[in-house]
Amino acid sequence: MLELRLVQGSLLKKVLDAIKDLVNDANFDCSATGFSLQAMDSSHVALVGLLLRSEGFEHYRCDRNISMGMNLNNLAKFLKCAGNDDIITIKADDGSDTVTLMFESPTQDKIADFEMKLMDIDSEHLGIPEAEYHAIVRMPSAEFSRICRDLSSIGDTVLISVTKEGVKFSTRGDIGTANVVCRQNTTVDKPEDATIIEMNEPVSLTFALRYLNSFTKASPLSNTVTISLSSELPVVVEYKIAEMGYVRYYLAPKIEEDDEETKP
Amino acid sequence: MLELRLVQGSLLKKVLDAIKDLVNDANFDCSATGFSLQAMDSSHVALVGLLLRSEGFEHYRCDRNISMGMNLNNLAKFLKCAGNDDIITIKADDGSDTVTLMFESPTQDKIADFEMKLMDIDSEHLGIPEAEYHAIVRMPSAEFSRICRDLSSIGDTVLISVTKEGVKFSTRGDIGTANVVCRQNTTVDKPEDATIIEMNEPVSLTFALRYLNSFTKASPLSNTVTISLSSELPVVVEYKIAEMGYVRYYLAPKIEEDDEETKP
Amino acid sequence: MLELRLVQGSLLKKVLDAIKDLVNDANFDCSATGFSLQAMDSSHVALVGLLLRSEGFEHYRCDRNISMGMNLNNLAKFLKCAGNDDIITIKADDGSDTVTLMFESPTQDKIADFEMKLMDIDSEHLGIPEAEYHAIVRMPSAEFSRICRDLSSIGDTVLISVTKEGVKFSTRGDIGTANVVCRQNTTVDKPEDATIIEMNEPVSLTFALRYLNSFTKASPLSNTVTISLSSELPVVVEYKIAEMGYVRYYLAPKIEEDDEETKP
Numbered sequence: 146m147l148e149l150r151l152v153q154g155s156l157l158k159k160v161l162d163a164i165k166d167l168v169n170d171a172n173f174d175c176s177a178t179g180f181s182l183q184a185m186d187s188s189h190v191a192l193v194g195l196l197l198r199s200e201g202f203e204h205y206r207c208d209r210n211i212s213m214g215m216n217l218n219n220l221a222k223f224l225k226c227a228g229n230d231d232i233i234t235i236k237a238d239d240g241s242d243t244v245t246l247m248f249e250s251p252t253q254d255k256i257a258d259f260e261m262k263l264m265d266i267d268s269e270h271l272g273i274p275e276a277e278y279h280a281i282v283r284m285p286s287a288e289f290s291r292i293c294r295d296l297s298s299i300g301d302t303v304l305i306s307v308t309k310e311g312v313k314f315s316t317r318g319d320i321g322t323a324n325v326v327c328r329q330n331t332t333v334d335k336p337e338d339a340t341i342i343e344m345n346e347p348v349s350l351t352f353a354l355r356y357l358n359s360f361t362k363a364s365p366l367s368n369t370v371t372i373s374l375s376s377e378l379p380v381v382v383e384y385k386i387a388e389m390g391y392v393r394y395y396l397a398p399k400i401e402e403d404d405e406e407t408k409p
Numbered sequence: 410m411l412e413l414r415l416v417q418g419s420l421l422k423k424v425l426d427a428i429k430d431l432v433n434d435a436n437f438d439c440s441a442t443g444f445s446l447q448a449m450d451s452s453h454v455a456l457v458g459l460l461l462r463s464e465g466f467e468h469y470r471c472d473r474n475i476s477m478g479m480n481l482n483n484l485a486k487f488l489k490c491a492g493n494d495d496i497i498t499i500k501a502d503d504g505s506d507t508v509t510l511m512f513e514s515p516t517q518d519k520i521a522d523f524e525m526k527l528m529d530i531d532s533e534h535l536g537i538p539e540a541e542y543h544a545i546v547r548m549p550s551a552e553f554s555r556i557c558r559d560l561s562s563i564g565d566t567v568l569i570s571v572t573k574e575g576v577k578f579s580t581r582g583d584i585g586t587a588n589v590v591c592r593q594n595t596t597v598d599k600p601e602d603a604t605i606i607e608m609n610e611p612v613s614l615t616f617a618l619r620y621l622n623s624f625t626k627a628s629p630l631s632n633t634v635t636i637s638l639s640s641e642l643p644v645v646v647e648y649k650i651a652e653m654g655y656v657r658y659y660l661a662p663k664i665e666e667d668d669e670e671t672k673p
Numbered sequence: 674m675l676e677l678r679l680v681q682g683s684l685l686k687k688v689l690d691a692i693k694d695l696v697n698d699a700n701f702d703c704s705a706t707g708f709s710l711q712a713m714d715s716s717h718v719a720l721v722g723l724l725l726r727s728e729g730f731e732h733y734r735c736d737r738n739i740s741m742g743m744n745l746n747n748l749a750k751f752l753k754c755a756g757n758d759d760i761i762t763i764k765a766d767d768g769s770d771t772v773t774l775m776f777e778s779p780t781q782d783k784i785a786d787f788e789m790k791l792m793d794i795d796s797e798h799l800g801i802p803e804a805e806y807h808a809i810v811r812m813p814s815a816e817f818s819r820i821c822r823d824l825s826s827i828g829d830t831v832l833i834s835v836t837k838e839g840v841k842f843s844t845r846g847d848i849g850t851a852n853v854v855c856r857q858n859t860t861v862d863k864p865e866d867a868t869i870i871e872m873n874e875p876v877s878l879t880f881a882l883r884y885l886n887s888f889t890k891a892s893p894l895s896n897t898v899t900i901s902l903s904s905e906l907p908v909v910v911e912y913k914i915a916e917m918g919y920v921r922y923y924l925a926p927k928i929e930e931d932d933e934e935t936k937p
Contacts, residue, residue, distance in 0.1 A: 320790065
């Protein structure tokens with residue numbers, strides 16, 4: 146038997162908005178430690194990882210590990226029915242092929258329950274080893290989102306270059322070139338406005354803007370984003386979920402066949 | 410000669426928004442007592458009734474009963490030109506085939522007049538007898554609107570069930586089932602937030618969500634909606650227009666050929 | 674060498690929004706006195722003129738007159754990347770076929786530079802002599818914009834008639850006729866709310882609403898618009914740019930072949 150009660154139900158809506166553009170069908174895995182998901186995007190290029198730790202739920206009961214396959218667009222239709230202040234409870238009986246969602250308004254005057262069919266989804270869980278990164282950039286998530294959106298109106302790929310002074314985002318397209326530099330900046334009024342660079346060695350990597358733009362759908366979950374770069378590894382774009390976990394996106398850099406095309 | 414002056418002109422804009430989705434062409438009937446309309450929707454399934462009593466107008470002159478046939482989309486185009494604070498005057502000469510709309514800004518600096526052609530529209534006026542209903546639900550109009558919209562992303566019809574404790578809205582579709590319960594609740598800070606149930610006997614009826622969603626276009630006219638249900642009669646969904654009248658919608662319940670399909 | 678630094682960068686975004694609907698490609702002309710543009714709209718009916726005087730820039734260096742041909746949609750894509758509070762610098766080397774745009778955030782934490790290719794555009798500069806107009810109307814730009822938009826849902830052309838008492842905008846279409854009168858009004862709380870009419874002789878002229886609606890895209894540049902009318906000249910619709918210059922639109926009146934069609 147599974148029963149998870151989340152007081153801040155809007156968080157689940159934001160989580161779904163953060164992943165449903167990339168992934169159509171996925172298994173949500175529940176264990177004693179938390180509620181998680183790992184899935185490749187539908188073109189098998191990017192990987193999404195979600196963790197909501199059990200401590201973040203008001204009530205968390207998971208008698209044994211279960212994996213619930215869901216169509217994320219259908220789940221989004223149900224979650225759209227939840228008010229932003231609603232308390233959400235997720236329930237499933239052992240062996241059942243359905244999951245029940247319950248939404249309670251804060252005043253308890255309105256209670257909705259939804260039963261959704263589960264799916265069988267083949268999936269393999271990739272182990273992602275802890276790794277050393279050449280550079281880790283922490284910056285305001287709205288700023289990162291704005292830069293990715295702006296540059297995608299000029300080019301298709303972005304070269305991200307990190308030095309001690311700052312991080313540079315560059316693109317090139319038919320109409321011209323663009324470079325946006327965000328300087329390291331730790332002396333700000335609000336800590337979430339800081340741009341902080343931890344660097345072991347300079348790194349320059351190119352990524353498809355299309356995927357980065359999908360990743361920025363997670364911005365409502367966190368004021369800051371952390372971008373971990375290494376020339377031998379996929380980039381990790383992480384949005385922390387306060388006191389509960391994270392959404393992480395992994396994307397392999399593009400190999401530069403033609404320097405001219407991608408290096409502005 | 411007809412001359413009606415309405416200080417709160419935005420009310421006429423809202424009335425038109427409430428009916429133009431359902432009805433294309435209709436007769437507005439003016440008499441000494443008020444300005445009214447009764448029309449079937451274009452698929453002849455739902456009936457709309459409007460009444461604006463003469464007392465609600467700043468000036469109301471109607472020398473003899475007249476019926477003015479209008480295309481509601483065209484009328485909406487004219488009314489779109491009125492500012493929200495404008496005073497609206499409707500004028501027609503006896504026997505004229507046009508109607509004049511005049512919009513005055515509150516400061517009288519801007520005055521607009523519009524002449525619109527009238528149409529001949531066949532229509533029969535249905536007498537709607539006063540009836541006893543099994544149950545009458547009064548609830549916030551925004552809540553009713555939200556529930557109809559939410560459920561229509563899951564199913565096509567809604568089963569409305571009223572008991573002493575509350576009103577339940579249920580639907581069923583390919584992706585699953587949904588039930589939303591609003592509990593009777595009279596102890597609220599603002600009277601318009603109350604959900605009040607007057608019940609003679611329990612009632613459960615099924616309706617097409619498409620029509621209910623059209624009815625909720627009247628929500629800007631009133632904070633509350635009244636839903637009158639009886640197993641032998643069409644449902645009446647009423648939005649009161651403060652101190653002037655109402656917009657009422659009538660819709661026959663769906664006959665349940667297959668319990669499984671419509672009763673979640 | 675050209676280097677222009679504009680502290681209020683959002684102004685350049687508004688200027689582009691004001692002209693890019695009418696003009697695809699145009700030459701920006703820089704001289705010691707200012708930054709200007711003159712272009713016909715793509716259907717060669719309306720003329721746009723822009724002037725930003727050198728005094729309005731924080732820094733203005735223009736060693737010799739140059740003319741920079743740009744695709745305005747591409748320029749708009751670059752300017753969309755500028756924040757509303759950014760400082761914008763435009764740079765070009767003599768003889769270069771590119772122009773550089775630099776956007777600095779107010780805190781200097783984010784600096785973006787863009788290189789855009791220039792184009793060769795044939796253009797002839799029309800000399801527009803100072804002229805006497807029959808009537809000059811100054812009115813709130815939002816009001817003019819609203820009237821043009823409202824009337825275009827009813828007809829295609831507008832007859833603008835000026836008398837000492839006010840200015841009347843009339844149209845006629847399949848669904849009826851419309852007249853909007855704005856009265857002269859100088860006793861307002863805020864001077865930009867005034868409607869002021871300077872008239873030598875009454876004038877009535879008809880214009881295509883499609884072009885007037887394009888002109889009103891300049892409304893964010895100024896709270897007031899000035900409309901100069903003469904029966905022998907194109908109308909001039911002018912939006913002043915505070916302390917820097919203006920955007921002006923010129924449009925020839927329509928010749929009335931059939932009074933019935935255009936004179937409501």
